[in-house]
Amino acid sequence: xxxxxxxxxxxxxxxxxxxxxxxxxxxxxxxxxxxxxxxxxxxxxxxxxxxxxxxxxxxxxxxxxxxxxxxxxxxxxxxxxxxxxxxxxxxxxxxxxxxxxxxxxxxxxxxxxxxxxxxxxxxxxxxxxxxxxxxxxxxxx
Numbered sequence: 001x002x003x004x005x006x007x008x009x010x011x012x013x014x015x016x017x018x019x020x021x022x023x024x025x026x027x028x029x030x031x032x033x034x035x036x037x038x039x040x041x042x043x044x045x046x047x048x049x050x051x052x053x054x055x056x057x058x059x060x061x062x063x064x065x066x067x068x069x070x071x072x073x074x075x076x077x078x079x080x081x082x083x084x085x086x087x088x089x090x091x092x093x094x095x096x097x098x099x100x101x102x103x104x105x106x107x108x109x110x111x112x113x114x115x116x117x118x119x120x121x122x123x124x125x126x127x128x129x130x131x132x133x134x135x136x137x138x139x140x141x
Contacts, residue, residue: 007032030112064088068100073141074132075101081129086118094118106137 014033023029026050043048049071057080061068068076079101083091091108092098092114110130113119 031105051130053084054080057088060088065098065102066091071101074136075106078129078132081125082118085122085125090118101133104136104137106133110134 010032016032017030020028020030020036023033023035027038030036034041035112058076061076061079063084065079067081071079079091082094087091094112097109097116100106100112110133113130113133114126116126119130
């Protein structure tokens with residue numbers, strides 16, 4: 001079977017939709033006719049999407065905060081995690097946190113992170129990310 005030719009046929013017949021939509025049978029669908037309600041996605045597909053989202057968030061964070069390239073890895077990971085959760089615009093609202101991180105003031109950055117509406121909403125996630133950032137102060141001290 002020529003899978004390349006078949007893929008071209010299916011693209012013609014099904015179309016390509018990059019956002020979820022309802023197919024003619026009323027099922028939530030995405031991509032090239034992928035029925036999300038009945039079939040969903042595989043774990044491998046979910047991990048591929050996750051890796052792509054991490055790369056996208058990393059690119060956004062570096063583009064907006066170039067100093068992050070020289071930051072400790074736990075700071076980089078915390079910022080990408082926050083970007084993933086909040087979007088870049090949401091992350092950039094943490095002006096005091098970001099200023100403290102850029103200055104290497106990790107304990108103050110943690111305090112700012114945890115003194116936010118976001119921290120109250122996400123609970124353990126904020127505590128874990130704050131602890132990661134705080135740990136950088138101990139590494140440098």
